[in-house]
Amino acid sequence: MHFLKPLLPLTLATLLAACNTTSYDKATIYYDRTQFPSQVIKDFPDLSAPVTQHGRCSVIISTPGSTTGPYYFCTYALTAAGLYVQGWDAKQLKYTEIARVELSALKTISLYSFFKNKQVQLTEDRRQLALTAMIDEGGYIDGDATVRLFETLKGKGIRVVESDGVVKPPAPAGPMYVPIIIPQVKR
Template structure:
């Protein structure tokens, strides 16, 4: 019992010291809603049409028909002609392009929805993007913003198809266990 009284505070301290108060996407992607339109125009000079929607996001880039691909935290800017998806380069303090989608070149768009998880799936000839809008503070999917993005793209006349399911990032590598066999030496 005495050991339990000593171990309990130690265990609680260890568990609480591992808490992370800032979500990883907020820590790695700079996004200020009020300044974003003026900042992105400086970093992406080709963006010369008015931005209709923008926000924080996560995107998976893959090939058409694939259900997995590299995962990025990002920001997006939707215009009347295209969708711009950027990462953040903290060393140069500017946005870097992850993908640029010409809405006229899109073959299909679909919306995957399961509970609060929503994903806009954009398919081009040789690329597929699965994008989920995030809340401004990061850490959680903003289902309403994702649906608004889907509706805006659909309204441009892009063909809507049924989603085949979620596009997911690759599974993380698991630990490798190497069994050690130590023969017993009889004396």
């Protein structure tokens, strides 16, 4: 057993190096709840209406009726007239637009709900957004904030429809298994 002693520190260091305590969305999207409304208005000067709701989010953008689309970590800002979804450019230290939705252009909204997984689905003529609010610290879905966003949009008179199911990002490429068949030779 004495031959394992030199391997113990190396094994322990390898295991601890694999631990990641920061969620990926928090690492890629800057969000400070108190400063966000003033920061987003500074980055988007044409956003003149007061921000009524905001937070960290994830969004999938697709075409109406689709169940897959590109996935983005984001922040959102809701005003009386629109929903602004933005990413973060760490090089320029500013928010960049992912999508801008005029509430008057929305045809329907729906809420997909399965246990803690909740998703507001906003459908325009040629675009569909599936937005999920995240907690401020990132990494986990904030179901209550997602429902609050849905209820606010519903209160603006947008037509509510039944959700067709969750909208997901495309499946990642997986490994391809090729079976190798070795014929048995009779002796």
